[in-house]
């Protein structure tokens with residue numbers, strides 16, 4: 001199976017090439033030319049398999065140029081770093097509501113599910129395409145992606161990684177997680193500015209042909225680890241299918257029953273992975289897309305209009321503080337079937353700042369997606385109420401659960417729903433403690449112990465150990481000097 005670009009259908013490349021390149025030259029995203037089918041018999045065959053085996057089999061359907069044995073090995077290695085073999089365990093809150101905990105990996109956010117395996121997929125892609133250069137990963141992060149990418153690529157042969165984070169734009173826990181990163185091939189730099197400054201700086205390095213040439217001379221190529229890379233999206237398709245299998249095995253549904261998924265959404269990567277699972281044949285009735293106050297996707301799903309021309313809010317669910325949801329481009333491409341239309345819409349978004357999709361495309365969106373958004377105030381109330389039912393959740397997961405309750409009230413649809421739980425509550429201690437009625441002047445790692453004492457819930461080991469960690473990386477640079485930082489590191 002080949003991959004094409006959302007903005008240019010004349011492109012047709014292998015999966016390995018798509019993963020190596022990350023982004024298409026003309027700015028489009030790589031998508032599979034056709035979506036493989038998961039027949040009821042194939043779904044049934046997955047029931048008695050482990051997560052790792054399911055992952056290898058499902059990914060194999062999309063990755064013709066990787067062997068099943070190879071994928072099995074990568075999945076086994078990648079998910080050995082999780083604290084449970086289930087990888088994505090389900091937690092039942094009530095008969096119709098199951099939380100899928102995706103934060104049992106080394107950095108305690110769902111990005112580990114993809115970023116633990118991406119280095120294997122990417123280094124294999126280099127071999128398969130005959131690439132002799134080593135790959136340098138550049139990341140601009142608002143928190144979770146940076147740490148997950150560092151942990152994934154640390155000491156992976158043939159790779160190096162530089163992460164830029166906004167000096168004052170990440171939580172103390174996230175900052176120490178990154179600055180204390182182990183590994184000989186990793187580099188972490190604070191940038192004086194906000195996330196946009198870091199992001200713009202990284203994009204500038206990518207488009208600097210002279211610098212790319214200079215790196216190539218020294219045997220390096222640049223690549224990215226954010227969710228525009230197909231290699232990051234694909235591993236996320238697995239847990240939608242796997243959770244369905246678990247519900248069948250537990251007797252909560254029968255094979256063939258439709259269920260709903262509710263997903264806290266920022267860049268539209270996670271929820272889109274669910275949509276791919278649905279297109280393969282997974283019985284899904286509806287996806288509920290949950291936003292915080294940056295409710296650009298809620299507006300889009302409800303009206304068909306997308307506009308980034310709006311105020312940007314910093315919320316207590318920072319990983320969803322986003323105005324341009326890059327992966328929506330893939331959905332628009334699949335629903336319209338048109339590279340011309342997709343290119344037009346994306347250029348409009350870039351230039352004028354907004355677009356409206358044609359009626360038929362919007363109909364396709366509203367057939368499968370509902371949406372709701374929550375304020376910080378309501379998010380905290382959800383954390384509090386859920387805790388009183390005996391379950392501690394983080395701010396992002398609370399946005400999702402709150403959105404699900406709104407959806408249920410409005411529609412009366414009480415289909416069994418899997419709420420995607422994307423981070424450990426111990427990553428966002430200040431907001432979670434405040435939701436439980438405990439304000440504190442302390443910030444960061446000290447509060448991990450406090451939250452644990454108060455709730456009796458043990459903190460995940462990597463976070464519990466953080467309090468004793470010392471920062472290794474203390475550099476803080478001006479945004480003009482980001483290229484210099486990469487150059488110095490690669491010497």
Ligand SMILES: *Cc1c(COP(=O)(O)O)cnc(C)c1O
Pocket residue numbers: 109110111144145227264265266267268269270271319320396422423
């Ligand atoms: C990245 C992230 C999200 C948003 O996921 P997208 O794929 O960008 O929609 C939600 N919650 C947490 C904790 C995250 O780190």
